[in-house]
Amino acid sequence: MYARPSMRVLVLGAGLAGLSAAVRAAREGASVLVVEGAGQVGGLASSIQVDGWWLDHGPHRFWSRDERTLAFARQMLGENIVESERRSRIVLLGRSFEYPLRPGDALSKLPARILARAIADWLLERARHWARPRPDANFEDWVVKRFGRTLHELFFGQYTEKAWGAPCSTISADWAAQRISQTGLLDAAASMLLPGRGAEQRSLAARFLYPKRGGIGALAQACATHLRELGGEIALEARVERVELHGGRARAIHARRADGGVERFDCDALISTIPLPRLLGALDDGTSGRNDAGASGLRHRAVRFVHLEVARPRLSPNHWIYLPEKHLAAHRATEFKNFSDHGLPVDRTAVCVEFTCAKDDALWSMPERELARLAESDLARIGLLEQGEARLLATQVLEHAYPIYDLGYKRRVDAALAIAKTVPNIRTTGRQGLHRYNNMDHSLAMGWHAAKGLANTLDATRPVREARADERVAAESRWFG
Ligand SMILES: Cc1cc2nc3c(=O)[nH]c(=O)nc-3n(C[C@H](O)[C@H](O)[C@H](O)COP(=O)(O)OP(=O)(O)OC[C@H]3O[C@@H](n4cnc5c(N)ncnc54)[C@H](O)[C@@H]3O)c2cc1C
Numbered sequence: 001m002y003a004r005p006s007m008r009v010l011v012l013g014a015g016l017a018g019l020s021a022a023v024r025a026a027r028e029g030a031s032v033l034v035v036e037g038a039g040q041v042g043g044l045a046s047s048i049q050v051d052g053w054w055l056d057h058g059p060h061r062f063w064s065r066d067e068r069t070l071a072f073a074r075q076m077l078g079e080n081i082v083e084s085e086r087r088s089r090i091v092l093l094g095r096s097f098e099y100p101l102r103p104g105d106a107l108s109k110l111p112a113r114i115l116a117r118a119i120a121d122w123l124l125e126r127a128r129h130w131a132r133p134r135p136d137a138n139f140e141d142w143v144v145k146r147f148g149r150t151l152h153e154l155f156f157g158q159y160t161e162k163a164w165g166a167p168c169s170t171i172s173a174d175w176a177a178q179r180i181s182q183t184g185l186l187d188a189a190a191s192m193l194l195p196g197r198g199a200e201q202r203s204l205a206a207r208f209l210y211p212k213r214g215g216i217g218a219l220a221q222a223c224a225t226h227l228r229e230l231g232g233e234i235a236l237e238a239r240v241e242r243v244e245l246h247g248g249r250a251r252a253i254h255a256r257r258a259d260g261g262v263e264r265f266d267c268d269a270l271i272s273t274i275p276l277p278r279l280l281g282a283l284d285d286g287t288s289g290r291n292d293a294g295a296s297g298l299r300h301r302a303v304r305f306v307h308l309e310v311a312r313p314r315l316s317p318n319h320w321i322y323l324p325e326k327h328l329a330a331h332r333a334t335e336f337k338n339f340s341d342h343g344l345p346v347d348r349t350a351v352c353v354e355f356t357c358a359k360d361d362a363l364w365s366m367p368e369r370e371l372a373r374l375a376e377s378d379l380a381r382i383g384l385l386e387q388g389e390a391r392l393l394a395t396q397v398l399e400h401a402y403p404i405y406d407l408g409y410k411r412r413v414d415a416a417l418a419i420a421k422t423v424p425n426i427r428t429t430g431r432q433g434l435h436r437y438n439n440m441d442h443s444l445a446m447g448w449h450a451a452k453g454l455a456n457t458l459d460a461t462r463p464v465r466e467a468r469a470d471e472r473v474a475a476e477s478r479w480f481g
Helices: 016-027 067-077 103-109 112-131 139-147 149-164 173-179 183-193 197-206 217-229 276-282 368-381 409-420 440-450 463-474
Strands: 008-012 031-035 047-050 053-056 082-085 088-092 095-099 207-210 233-235 238-246 249-257 262-266 269-272 300-310 320-322 332-335 349-357 390-403 426-428
Touching (some): 016 217, 053 349, 053 390, 112 139, 217 233, 249 269
Parallel strands (some): 088 320, 269 426
Antiparallel strands (some): 082 207
16 A cells, blocks of 8 residues: 555544645655545545535635745645635624724724723723732633623623533633634724724734635645655545554554445554544554543534525625624524635525534434524524525534533643653644644644654654644634634
8 A cells, every 4th residue: 555665654634734744754755645534635624516616614714824834835726726805794783793803893883882881891800900910710711801791791702602512611711812812902902003004914814815716625635636746645435443552652553444344554653633532542552452532531512514505696795704692503604705706606605604513412413404494594684695595505514623622621631642642653633633723724734743754763752742842833823713
């Protein structure tokens, strides 16, 4: 199976982290095989084609503050690229606000009573914090301290509780620190004090790249093509079930094929980007039995996506719209035509509606047609379309969409990583491999980093240091969604 008789590197998972790791290992001269459970590459950032539409898992805008990662994405996509500025909105109190919030827009639309309460709350929180600084106990605490309770309840609390299915007081403050940009506020202040400056900063933060054709999945497809040109290979529909350990090192993996058969692949080193509990559950030294994957306690929030077609040229000029209010079941709607309309029908549009859920709740098991009706009714309630106007294109589900940051997650991630690190020729990375809520560019950078120097050493003795660097890369993560 390996194309070259050099060091054999197995990469588990063909999402962006796995593909970038594979490309780097191949460029460094290793024989690389990527083993992917799904029928296509891209993981969370993959796309499917239905009736001429490219459908992604919700909105996927690509940008990076790291020039090398940006250059890598540009190199992969070549001419197949469009560059845009984000237009997103948040629908609240029957009004549509620009998101990130703009002071002029928010001031003119928020009812005076709420605005006055928001300012008073914010001042009160600042005074409290100044008089008696305290550490952030949880998500709610973090947001209230910085934005005040009124804005927390209005803009952050409702959305977060809907998306996570848990009270904000049970979610780690890390999630807020990683995902909520305070530059929105600073930018707002700058735009009021220094005309022009805020707008410039905002436009820089809002810029993004997207494939002209093929949906966001075109980025992973381009990485896969590049990998194959370098001699690397990809085995699709091969679900890793077991990692054979001998003498404390990973020697082979066993993968279940779509036809039910099991295939064994040898390796000298292994880079895993599959969910960390799944990797731990697969480690098998033949004596002590496998680790119980569930014992890690690391959990994910799932998302179901409903793709609808509507016979109108466009529903709105926005890329995506947040729906925080609890009377709506969905939490976000995305119109892909606004990301790129190359080669798409001119007289119709497609909209993706997202529902976060847990594996055992009603939304998870709701029949496809019923979920589509719910999606349509939510869009009708915010006035985006008329009931009965939409046609179901497809539904999709992501079981591992969002790593859950509950209050004890950090301790559990550290414990799980400590187990993975006992096997010196395994490096675990990427969003799933580190249980880290990060963006596409971070996954690319993490994979790239994990494969660094691998081909020059059969020893692969630096996993701890590499993982810490991965954490640093991911810590730059800043978007709300
Ligand atoms: C709804 C949503 C919207 C997002 N929007 C944005 C955005 O606007 N901008 C942005 O930058 N990022 C966004 N992201 C984040 C981005 O999608 C991810 O950070 C990135 O795609 C993760 O890549 P990865 O390779 O680390 O993980 P994944 O894409 O999850 O890759 C892991 C791979 O492992 C495979 N796998 C799992 N188990 C096995 C097994 N046992 N055997 C073999 N293979 C297995 C999976 O099939 C998958 O292909 C969004 C994510 C979601 C869920």
